[in-house]
Amino acid sequence: MSSNNERSEALARLNDLFGGDSQVSVNNKMLDRLLKATVDLIESDASSLDFKIATTTLEEMTRAFDMFAPYRDKPKVSIFGSARTTPENPIYGLTARTAKALSDSGFMVVTGAGPGIMEAGMLGAGRENSIGVSIRLPFETGANSVIAGDEKYVSMRYFFTRKLMLVKESQAFLCMPGGFGTLDETFELLTLAQTAKSVPVPIVFLEVPGDPFWTPLMDTMEPLLRRHGLISDNDHTLYKIADSIDDAVNEIVGFYANYHSIRFVNDVMYLRMQREIPEEDFKALATEFAFLAADGFIEQTAASGIEVKEADHPELFRVTMRYAGKGFASLRPFIDAINRY
Structure with a gap:
């Protein structure tokens, strides 16, 4: 044409x-x-x-x-890791088993659709529970055999559009050991959470038993960054290093035990919950976490008018505040407290 x-x-x-x-x-x-x-x-x-x-x-x-x-309302976990990891590597099997456990817990798995860890994640979750967003590279032939030809697969030319879709569509992230590309994706996740340019999500770094990767990396890097004043003392709350599959899955599933999502309406944060917090308990929480609100005031409310108009989960319970934090590191303990109810 x-x-x-x-x-x-x-x-x-x-x-x-x-x-x-x-x-x-x-x-x-x-x-x-x-x-x-x-x-x-x-x-x-x-x-x-x-x-x-x-x-x-x-x-x-x-x-x-x-x-x-079609999968907008289905919870999803994006898995990041190296394309170079072979099936003989213990990381491959660990990824596949973790992906299966996440799938069994009701999550779809989203990966970059390539070989290595991306293939392992899809193999564990199964084709029916996998979504692929690949990058067109001269040294990669296309999608892995698990997702190739599936309607839940799309190929991208640019890294930035691919990364946007891998982050935008998921409610949790599992980071496996990897090289520069994996570290780029991982630290972008942390940057988005640190600057509140995303929404609060569980970010899990999974270790291979007996062969730690994330622990020595973060133990070396975080003290250096703090010493130079480049990160905050509480930025470690943005992620969790897990030592087992159960630990990783529990972190992701537990993050949504009561907490559902957030939305900002006219500078007011609406934190949505599946269950209301008893009045006396909430008063104690509102006092304990008053520092999170610019005016010190936190309350349980109904949905905002725009949420009702747009049918944006108006049935859920809500906590509102004029959030004073510069990122979401300070908010994580409050979400953990909500999840106890």
């Missing part, structure tokens, strides 16, 4: 969407911003490379959004 034909078809589809009876299922303000950004880019001095990056990014994300959509 020529560029003129593609443009004509796109304009005709837009006309059908906005001029006919079709209903666009998206927030009108977000849609207006998307259309304006597109026009701004077209009118800008962007180079052909700039257009290529923007176009490919939107195309890839659209395919990924469509692929994940």
